[in-house]
Every structure is written in C-alpha cells, then in structure tokens.
Amino acid sequence: MAKFQYIALDAKGEQSADTIEASSEAEAIQLLRANGLYPTHIQEEGKAAKPKAAVAKRKPKAGGKPSSLKGQFGLKVKPKNLMIFTRQLATLIDSGLPLVRSLTVLEKQEPNPLLKHTVNQLADNVQGGSTFSESLAQHPNIFNKLYVNMVKAGELGGVLELVLTRLAEYQEKAQKLKNKIVSAMVYPIIVMLIAVGILVFLMIFIVPKFKEMFSENGQELPMISQVVFGASEFCLRRSVGPLPNIVFVFLALFVVYFLMSMWAKTKPGRHFVDTLKLRMPVIGDLQRKSAVARFSRTLGTLVTSGVPILQALNITRDTAGNVVLSGAIEKVHEAVKEGESIVTPLQASGVFPNMVISMVDVGEETGQLPEMLLKVADVYDDEVDSSVAALTSILEPIMIVLLALVVGSVVFALFLPLIKMVSSMSDG
Numbered sequence: 001m002a003k004f005q006y007i008a009l010d011a012k013g014e015q016s017a018d019t020i021e022a023s024s025e026a027e028a029i030q031l032l033r034a035n036g037l038y039p040t041h042i043q044e045e046g047k048a049a050k051p052k053a054a055v056a057k058r059k060p061k062a063g064g065k066p067s068s069l070k071g072q073f074g075l076k077v078k079p080k081n082l083m084i085f086t087r088q089l090a091t092l093i094d095s096g097l098p099l100v101r102s103l104t105v106l107e108k109q110e111p112n113p114l115l116k117h118t119v120n121q122l123a124d125n126v127q128g129g130s131t132f133s134e135s136l137a138q139h140p141n142i143f144n145k146l147y148v149n150m151v152k153a154g155e156l157g158g159v160l161e162l163v164l165t166r167l168a169e170y171q172e173k174a175q176k177l178k179n180k181i182v183s184a185m186v187y188p189i190i191v192m193l194i195a196v197g198i199l200v201f202l203m204i205f206i207v208p209k210f211k212e213m214f215s216e217n218g219q220e221l222p223m224i225s226q227v228v229f230g231a232s233e234f235c236l237r238r239s240v241g242p243l244p245n246i247v248f249v250f251l252a253l254f255v256v257y258f259l260m261s262m263w264a265k266t267k268p269g270r271h272f273v274d275t276l277k278l279r280m281p282v283i284g285d286l287q288r289k290s291a292v293a294r295f296s297r298t299l300g301t302l303v304t305s306g307v308p309i310l311q312a313l314n315i316t317r318d319t320a321g322n323v324v325l326s327g328a329i330e331k332v333h334e335a336v337k338e339g340e341s342i343v344t345p346l347q348a349s350g351v352f353p354n355m356v357i358s359m360v361d362v363g364e365e366t367g368q369l370p371e372m373l374l375k376v377a378d379v380y381d382d383e384v385d386s387s388v389a390a391l392t393s394i395l396e397p398i399m400i401v402l403l404a405l406v407v408g409s410v411v412f413a414l415f416l417p418l419i420k421m422v423s424s425m426s427d428g
Contacts (some may be wrong), residue, residue: 003045004028008037019045033096075114077142079178083171085115090164099160100127118142131155145315146298153306163305170301173377174294177384181290184388184395191399195406200235200246202410207232210414214421221417228413267323274322278351282394286387291325292356293380300373310337325351342369355379 001021006028008016016037022028028042085106092102103123110116118139125135133152136143147167154163211229214221221229235246263269277287298319302312310333317329328349335345343361346352356376363372 004042005045006032006037006042008032075112077112077115077118079171079175081112081115082142083168083175085110085119086164086171087168090161090168093164094161099132115142132160144319146302146319149307149311149315150302150305153302157306159306166301166305170297173297173381177290177293177381180384180388181286184286184391187392188395188399191403195403198403198407199410202407203228203232203235204246207410207414208236210418214417217421222413224409225413225417228410271323274324277322278324282391286384286391287322288351288353289380289383289387291320291322292352293377293384295320295325295329296356296373296380297377300370300377304370304374328352 001023003019003021004025005019006017020028020031022031025042025044032042088106089102092105093099097105100123103119103126107116107119107123110119121138122132122135125138126132131152133148133155136148136151150163150167151160154160157163207228211232214225235249236244239245240248264273278284278291280287295316299312299316302315303309307315313329313333313336317326317333320326320329328346328351331345331349332342336342341361341364343357343364346360347357359372359376360369363369
C-alpha cells in the first residue's frame with residue numbers, strides 16, 4: 001500500500017495536513033471522507049514535494065467586521081433568490097466541499113445585498129462553533145421554521161446535502177404553484193383596470209362635450225343617456241373644495257380598501273377572508289386545491305427529511321397560509337399527540353377532499369405516509385394546472401364581454417340621441 005500526503009478541511013473549516021495509507025488515490029479520498037475530512041490536496045508520497053499548507057480558515061473582512069447594510073432600505077430576499085441559494089449550497093456540499101467553504105463561495109457570487117450579508121454572517125457563526133440550523137434560526141425573516149427544522153434534521157441524520165436538495169425541490173414546486181395562481185389572477189385585474197381607465201376618460205373628457213351639444217339643441221334624451229350624463233356631471237362637480245367629486249370617489253375607495261385590509265389582519269377578519277376564499281364559486285376550488293397541495297408537500301417533505309411527525313405538523317400549521325386549514329392541522333396535531341390516527345381529524349375538518357383522506361389512510365396502513373403525501377401533492381399540482389387553464393379560458397371571453405358592455409353602454413348612450421337628432425333634421 002502506498003502513502004499519500006494530504007491537506008484536508010473538517011466540517012468547521014479547520015485545516016490539517018498528514019499522511020494516509022491506501023492502495024489508490026480514490027481509496028485515500030474515501031477514507032478521509034469517512035473520517036469527516038474533505039481533502040483539498042492529495043498526492044502520493046515521494047512523487048512530489050509536500051505541498052505548502054494553504055490558509056483554510058475564512059478570512060475576515062477588512063477591519064474585522066462583516067459587511068454593513070447601512071443606507072440600504074427596503075431590501076428583501078425573494079423566494080427565487082433563496083431557492084437558487086439552497087440549490088447551489090446543496091450542490092457544493094454534495095461535491096465534498098466543507099460547509100464554511102461552500103458558504104464563502106456563495107457569498108462572493110451572491111447578487112442580492114441582504115442575502116450576501118446574511119450568508120457572510122452564517123459563515124462566521126458556523127466557523128465560530130454554531131450549528132448551521134442555529135445560525136439560520138437567527139434570521140427568521142429569510143429562513144422560516146420549515147427551512148430551519150429541515151436543516152436541523154439533515155444535520156442530525158448526517159444527510160445535510162440530501163435535505164437541502166429536497167428543500168430546493170420543495171421551494172421550486174411551491175414557487176411554480178404560486179406563479180400559476182398569480183397568472184390566473186393577472187388577466188382579469190388588467191382588463192378591469194383598462195375598463196375603469198376608459199370609463200373615467202369618457203366621463204371626464206368625452207361625455208361633457210356631447211352633453212353640451214345636446215343642451216344647445218334642446219334634444220330630448222333617452223333614459224340611458226340621462227344616467228350617463230348625470231354620472232359625468234357628478235364626477236366633475238366640485239361639492240367640497242376645489243377638487244372634483246371623482247377624486248373623492250377614488251379616495252373613498254382607497255380608504256375602504258385600507259380599512260378592509262387592516263381588518264383582514266385581525267383574527268376574526270382573517271378567518272372570514274380565508275373562509276370566503278375557500279367558498280367562492282370558481283376561485284374557491286382553486287384555492288382549496290392549492291392549499292391541499294401545499295399542506296401535502298410541506299408535511300411529506302418534512303417527514304421524509306426526518307423531522308418528527310408532531311414537529312412537522314406544527315411547522316405545516318404555521319406555514320399553511322390559510323387559518324381554516326391551520327385550524328384543521330391543529331386538530332390533527334392534537335389527535336396524533338393523543339396517539340390517534342391522522343385520518344379521523346382530517347375527515348372531520350371538512351377541508352380535505354375524500355381522495356386525500358383515502359391516500360393518507362393507505363399511507364398510514366402501509367407505513368408509507370410521506371410517499372403518499374408527496375403523491376397527493378403531485379396530483380393536486382396537476383389539478384391546479386388544469387384549473388388555472390380552465391379558469392383562464394373562461395375568464396378571457398367573460399372579461400372581453402364585460403369590457404364591451406361597459407364601454408359600449410357609454411358609447412350607445414352618447415350616440416342614441418345623436419342618431420335621433422340627425423333623423424329629425426333629415427325629416428325636417
């Protein structure tokens with residue numbers, strides 16, 4: 001057996017240099033990794049001079065202080081930035097790079113200032129002796145409970161790279177699901193804004209000119225024209241102060257929206273809004289499928305990664321995004337805590353479809369609950385896809401007809417008396 005000289009790093013980034021006996025370089029690397037070391041240089045003894053020790057410790061910033069974010073306001077880490085960071089970290093650790101070194105590499109190439117600063121602090125904390133999960137827990141605005149607990153489970157099980165890969169996949173699928181729902185809502189909102197913009201333009205600039213023309217001719221107006229002209233007159237009238245009424249209308253709408261938003265943040269308001277989301281005719285079904293997919297994927301990913309079931313249910317409850325669903329998960333948690341099955345409280349909640357309850361039941365019976373939950377999540381992801389496609393195809397013609405009705409009614413109200421006036425002039 002040959003002797004190999006090596007320089008290696010441990011999990012904390014500390015460097016060591018020594019020799020090891022092995023039949024080949026590949027076997028030497030395997031032996032080192034089995035002992036928790038990550039070789040940065042390895043060479044057979046006698047073939048070359050022993051390499052000089054390289055500095056493996058993380059170098060501090062100039063002045064010994066981490067980079068500062070003073071003067072930079074409104075910084076945030078988007079889910080996409082966090083997803084890319086997680087995927088890259090998993091790849092670096094899986095390739096054999098120590099955690100501290102991986103964080104240092106990612107810090108150098110991270111474009112987001114806040115995440116760059118946070119990664120710098122994570123590397124310093126880990127090198128100082130803290131675990132990675134403890135370091136993540138110090139930044140709850142970026143790394144939520146799900147992220148921290150999955151990393152903790154990965155550390156305890158010695159499979160951090162595997163857990164990070166699962167976490168990256170979870171983030172990718174969750175972001176994809178969110179984008180689908182947002183895309184379904186964007187089209188009708190844009191059409192409504194266009195309709196309101198056109199209506200305001202007609203009421204302020206076009207309708208008054210027609211009204212003035214008909215007033216000069218003493219033209220008798222049909223009911224629809226009287227309504228439109230009355231609405232235009234109200235919008236332009238200055239009832240209070242120098243500003244026209246239309247400004248106060250938009251201001252009142254904004255105040256109502258603001259008050260409703262504040263009320264929705266209260267406990268009864270949030271419960272009412274989340275219940276309404278699930279019961280709405282078309283959107284409710286989409287919201288329910290999305291919530292079920294999120295619940296199944298979160299719980300399945302946590303349990304698969306080694307997080308205890310009770311802790312996983314707590315995290316899933318906190319990240320459910322809907323208080324009705326959170327209440328149902330809380331009842332499941334209490335039932336499991338008492339030694340009961342998951343299926344009974346799921347069925348009693350009335351939130352989860354029968355297919356979900358059946359698959360969870362089968363998963364409990366066969367001991368494959370995490371796999372079943374992930375399959376449920378995949379099924380409902382596809383269901384959301386189909387629902388979004390169907391919703392978009394239905395909304396497009398409806399919104400076009402709505403836009404035509406709004407604008408067409410105003411145009412009809414303007415031209416109907418004009419046609420009558422032209423006809424009477426022709427008869428005369």
